[in-house]
Amino acid sequence: MSAQIIDGKAFAATVREKVAAHVTRIKDENGITPGLAVVLVGEDPASQVYVRSKGKQTIEVGMNSYEHKLDADTSEATLLALIDKLNNDPEVHGILVQLPLPGHLNEDLVINSIDPAKDVDGFHISNVGLLGTGQKSMVPCTPLGCLMMLRGHLGSLSGLDAVVIGRSNIVGKPMAQLLLGDSCTVTIAHSRTKDLPDVVRRADIVVAAVGRAEMVPGDWIKPGATVIDVGINRIDAPEKGEGKTRLVGDVHFDSAAKVAGAITPVPGGVGPMTIACLLANTLTACCRANGLVEPEGLTA
Ligand SMILES: Nc1nc(=O)c2c([nH]1)NC[C@@H]1CN(c3ccc(C(=O)N[C@@H](CCC(=O)O)C(=O)O)cc3)C=[N+]21
Known part of the structure; x- marks a missing residue:
């Protein structure tokens, strides 16, 4: 079996098109x-x-x-x-x-x-609290982008087992809140988690956000699972020549792609979506500030 590649670049282009269309509209009308x-x-x-x-x-x-x-x-x-x-x-x-x-x-x-x-990163303590209590907030760009790709690929996330590896304020914690909001059963794993491979093996959705190159191998992945790789790590690539480097995720792509149902690549996965969601959040903030109708499908 070979995983479907979730094309973050293509997803991001779609988000940017929606943003651009809505921007044109509020420029013209308002x-x-x-x-x-x-x-x-x-x-x-x-x-x-x-x-x-x-x-x-x-x-x-x-x-x-x-x-x-x-x-x-x-x-x-x-x-x-x-x-x-x-x-x-x-x-x-x-x-x-x-x-x-x-x-x-x-x-x-x-x-x-x-x-x-105006906090388009969603890092302000007020936005963190609003997200945690399910109220309207500015949602951090990287987790928002991951959520959009998961919804786009799976449709409903309701009832699925999700494991988020990493507990940062920027990705892990808000990602877990968003998955909970979509009715997943959520586990947040981290460096002290016991039996991490077994925890990951239970998951229908794996979000890897630890910042350690290729630390999640394919044999941790449940067959058919959806894998979102948030890591962007630069490693040496002697095969490309002396002193050369390349980008890899937190997931060992080649082995995981043999088992997963779908997986995001690095580069070209979560990264482009992060920037697209920053633009989406800026538009959302502008609409809220001016009492305008918000764009659809660009918020959590
Ligand atoms: N307040 C704040 N908010 C951020 O969102 C924030 C930040 N600070 N500090 C730095 C990190 C990093 N970050 C990236 C976003 C997109 C790519 C991206 O698009 N990467 C390309 C690869 C780019 C390359 O080739 O080097 C990809 O994954 O395909 C990378 C990194 C946002 N950050």
Whole structure:
């Protein structure tokens, strides 16, 4: 048996088309253009690539993109003052502060200073609480993208056994809340979980979000299960030549694809959906801020 590949790039293109169509509509009918502000502190090259790609896609779907690049030694007061300015700017509907921040900045403090209505990452404590209690919130982009692909592939998730490997605030915990919201039986596994292989073997849905290259082998996967690989790990690839690298997920793709019913690849799986969901969240935030009808199928 060989798994169906869940094409994250194609899913993301569909999400972006829906976003672009709705943006056109509110521009025409309401004269409003959604705007996303991205704040990058420091010069981490990987982050810069990611921020550039977000900015480009933001423009492509017809929204305004505002990039704020601050020096690595920027003070907390300066960063908080910028966030305050963005919070009060009616042209800015979404604010994303790229993580991780340099060590001298308090991440929780910074995130919680963003207006929750503009918190398109869904990391503000208010949004975390709203999601956990099943109320309308901004939903973190990566888990939202995973949910959309699971629904797209499986239809209903009701009653399925789901295992989320990883308990981060950014992916694992919100992913578990979303799966619970769709009536899965949810297990959150992590580095201290006993008999992890057996826990994973029970799952109809496996979401791997630990950040360890290829740590989930195919013989942990229940035949026919749906596997969502959130990991993006760069590893050495001597077979491509000296000093070359390649991207792999948290799942050992080749062995898992022999057993799974469906699996997301890395690259081209969850990553593109994360960015598409950021655009979707910005549009949703803009609609809520202006009392406009929200796009369908772009929220949890
Ligand atoms: N506040 C905040 N929110 C984030 O959402 C956030 C962040 N900080 N900090 C950094 C991480 C990283 N991240 C990625 C999103 C998409 C790809 C992506 O599209 N990757 C491509 C591969 C890109 C390549 O080839 O290098 C793929 O998986 O196909 C990667 C990484 C969002 N992050």
